[in-house]
Amino acid sequence: MIRLNDVKKVYPTRFGDRMVLDGISFDLAKGERLGILGRNGAGKSTMVRLISGAERPTSGTVERHMSVSWPLAFGGAFQAFLTGRDNIRFISRIYSQDFHRNLAFVEEFSELGQYLGEPVRTYSSGMRARLAFALSMIIEFDCFLIDEIAAVGDARFHDRCNFELFEKRGDRAMVIISHDPGHIRDHCSRWAILNNGKLTEFNDFDVAYSAYKEMIGIADRSIAAADESFLDSVRNRLHLLEFSYRKAVADDRFRALVIEAEFIRSRAGWTRAQADWAAAERSYATALSMYPFERSYWSVLGHTIKEQGDLAGAEICYRTAAALGQPTQDVAVHLEFVVEQQGLDPQNYPLRAFSRTTLPKQVPGKPDLELLSYVFWGSSSIDDIDCLSLLRGKSSLDEVAQTMVLDERFLRQYDKAFNLELDELTDSASEQGDRDQRLDFILAVFFTDLSGPVRESLRPKLGRSFDVLREIIERDILSGWELTRAAIDSVRNEQSRG
């Protein structure tokens, strides 16, 4: 039995005390497994350290009436200058265990072979993880603390870890922290959410998980948006491409959506049910609506669309993935397949891959088309037919913009921007959220590399799509966009003549 009584933990910082845990109480009996959900920085790891005894609570008590492991797969307790074997020897001594038996087990389990004779500092992170996990299995604790084990090693090693932990040691108590809700659902018997220093317990996973999703703000799909610090930091389109991936995977909401999508997709893989593929598509699409320039999930989204028979939709996704920088060899096969299935010759519809050039020459993807369509046509929704023909036929943002300018939809937008009295126009307030991230993307793509204050001063002037168009033309920021500029000039001349 482990019992926490009103445990509080306060960390002193330079900005004053920070209450990380604010009165946590629970019991954990032998054989019970508690799964803890919580966003980054909620204090999950602090709680695990308090349970393990490595750290003491500021107030309250932690009673342990069974042996408790260190946080599993934790590599920090290694002495990096010692060999793997010496580290095993040390642990064996501390816990008064037979070294040779332990060595044999670790050799067998970690498959490190000769490397056990080398200093741990020379190991790769994967090797360290294998050694750390094997070491954690040496000591037969009554309660295991598991902090993000899903991150360890390859799939096969992962399976073996799961077997050691959940099959062979199925009778032990566990406290499991993971970002992977599926992992916690499968391996726990009780669940809890840690938020604002308080722990809320649930006896049912689904109830716990929907409460968690509500808490991190993805339950209501319409409000999904990127992290504000990310939006504040991007200054040009290359930033968008490069930092979207990193920021997205660090964003709890994005990760939760993707994990959910991944789970539905794996289920769809064997049910083959259309409903499942559609559900997976929705989850990926929501995730990507937060970070549309996140390159790595576009092709997966394409797969789920392809499975539902929408080849054109899939082609859009694959082309977008390549345009945003996904390596072509990952995308090319899929693209060729969907092009062929549409009865076309892939030779005539080549893949256009990302290249690092000036903005107007960069290859467009679907999110770019949406932005350009918003600016030049007044609507960010662009249908699949337009989208596909632009992606297939145009190799640069400049060409896309040129085509849009020469379309009649541009004339209406141009009229609104320059020819109509402002008060004749009603605001299209339908998409007014807390923060319209489309505006941040527009600022990053068109109003490149502006300093923070300038961006902020620009923001109120860009309230409607034609305001953006007017600012773009009046500020003459399309200097590198030769085709587009020529097209706009020709439209202007016609307007002035007419």
Place this chain on the structure above:
Amino acid sequence: MALPVNENPSLLDSLRVQRRVLGALFLREALTRYGRHNIGFLWLFVEPMIFTLGVTALWTATKTVHGSGVPIVAFALTGYSSVLLWRNMPGRCIGAMLSNVSLLYHRNIKVLDIFVARLMLEFGGATISFFVLSLVFISIGWVDPPEDILEVAGGWLIIAWFGSALAIWLGAMSHENELVDKIWHPFSYLLFPLSGAAFMVDALPHAAQSVILYIPIVHGVEMVREGYFGARARAHFDLSYVLPFCMVLSVLAMLEVRKLAARVVPE
């Protein structure tokens, strides 16, 4: 079979665990510091031996004046060995927690254990070095055998006690205050010439004697010398000063460790 939990350990059980933990930490420290290459563990005392030999040679060559009838080799041996003893201990404990804080994930390892393991290593190295060099010099006739081995040991232990208490105190403080590390280095340099290693108290003017005897190490060094050379050394020391001093310092050190243990955050 799960690891047994002993809810009400007897003192003997606890001592057994303590011994095991310290033993394991000691070997880990030794391996980390000296490795398994070339002479390995032997560095434990070869390193201080080289120091002492070097200083002995230097002082002999320059015929350092120390103001007594004690032969220079014996003077350097007793003096510099004791310097190594008290000076290296804080050096090893300052910052020790930073690199070892994750060891606290093992329930039986406490903050104090980490310090004690390092002190055992330091004490062991300095003592073996002192002992071996004494044996060598005695056997080749450069130094006479000590007149009172127990008194040498007593003085030696006093220096070790002072060094350990100081080391733990500074080591625990240094975890949250990097100034400790910065200040200790110049401080230890300044303390060296005042520690009695390079002079005999008796040779000082009377006024200086009473001042220098406020430094506790001087008492230990004088005691070692009296044990070694007997009446020739004309040693000055006062156990009723140095022992309470060390006691108070130890209490301070333990309080600091207690404070640190309540606050330390493993990564």
